[in-house]
Amino acid sequence: MDKFVINVPRTVENDFIGFSFLSSLFEKTEGFREMDIELEFKNTRWFEANLASTLGAWLELKFIHGCTIYFSNITNSIENIFKKNGFYEKYQLGSIDDFYDSTIKFEIFSVKQDDDFSNYITQKVIPKIRLDLSNPVMKSFKLSLNEIFINVQLHAKSDKVYTCGQYYHTHQKVAFTITDMGNTIGNNVREKLSKDYISDSTAIEWATKYGNTTKEHTDVHTEAGGIGLHIIEEFLVENNGVFQIISGNGFWENNEGVINKVNLDYYFPGTIVNIISKLENTFTWENDILF
Amino acid sequence: MNTIYVADLISSKIAVSPDKGEILYNSIKNEISNKNKVNVSFKNIEDLTTAFLNKAIGNLYNCFTSESLNEYLSISDLDDLDKYLLNKVITRAKIDIKTDETLRKNIDEVFDNE
Secondary structure (H helix, E strand, C coil): CCCEEEECCCEECCCHHHHHHHHHHHHHCCCCCCCEEEEECCCCCEECHHHHHHHHHHHHHHHHCCCEEEEECCCHHHHHHHHHCCHHHHCCCCCCCCCCCCEEEEEEEECCCHHHHHHHHHHHHHHHCCCCCCHHHHHHHHHHHHHHHHHHHHHHCCCEEEEEEEEECCCCEEEEEEEECCCCHHHHHHHHHCCCCCCHHHHHHHHHCCCCCCCCECCCCECCCCCHHHHHHHHHHHCCCEEEEEEEEEEEEEECCEEEEEEEEEEEEEEEEEEEECCCCCCCCCCCCCC | CEEEEHHHHHCCCEECCHHHHHHHHHHHHHHHHCCCCEEEECCCCCEECHHHHHHHCHHHHHCCCHHHHHHHEEEECCCHHHHHHHHHHHHHHHCCCCCCHHHHHHHHHHHCCC
16 A cells, blocks of 8 residues: 655744644544555754654554554654654664753653653753753743643643653753643633634634633632643743744744744644743742732 | 641642642631631642642632631742742632723733734
8 A cells, every 4th residue: 555645844843834744744644544654754854852742642643543654764863863852762763862961851641640740840851951040940940831731631631741842052942842632722712702703823822811711610610720821921931932832723922022823724633832942030929928 | 727738738749730739729618617727838849830729729719708818828838939820820819800801901902803
């Protein structure tokens, strides 16, 4: 049987084009069962290590559907990244030592493993960040990742969470990606607000605003929420970072304080949260707590 | 005054999930309902999220007024970052989404261009 071939672009980066390609992987192979699929890397010169998170989510979905995946003509440099960050190791394709110690391990968590995820951040993510981090900044970064994980648990109701990261020594920045295959933000927001016309990218923007939540509200009980994504955005703005959310057809980012909101040509059947940032600043509250 | 040590109550230094937050919520609610003054200590807690605090503290506003909470509840052993989070949670919990103009403005701004 012929393989279904998908050409990987020249570069797959942390930007709209990179996420469009990753979304296209899902849409172009939707419904495939027991198919041979070839990812052709012959033109590809760069693949961001942290985006192994989303590539891994796609692989797992295809494996569940009995597909066989082939990586063709992948360059040594990209293959080495995948061997260093544990992505290849997950599929028994080999591993090599990370001499520069800059990769952050690819992992797959059950959505119920919140403690394990928190320990992974402490033990396998933070030590890779070769910066003189103050305790509050380190805590803020851990908080951001924990909030994203819990958001998947609460709202996406996905079974699995796929994570991967990269530390860039030259730019002194960390990139971290969390992918899930659960309910999209757009579907949750449209259902909550009973507004069918809201686009996926607008729904993402709504979800990042302070106080907005798709949690339950009744006349007698208001479920507190609507802070997690807002706090992450605040933290990243403090650090001139990039905060990207891809869900359904929506692409939304706060890129060093500038909001970009567009719709993707391809549908991503879940949510990708991506952060890229220096880690220098955080926020504090020195007053007493008043209820 | 009774003291609830969160790390002991949830048997963990990691206070990130709403499920664990609910354990704390029930303990606090029980104390205040019985008119007991209670201190909640976050000593030894290493990781905290707004998801945990929303469930544990934010939801108390469904049962008690600010006045009651100020009278019966106190918090200790939070660093400045965690105090910032808790303050965000409290501020949000006190907002009535139907009447708060800032929140309504936020929502309207997002949908203006749809």
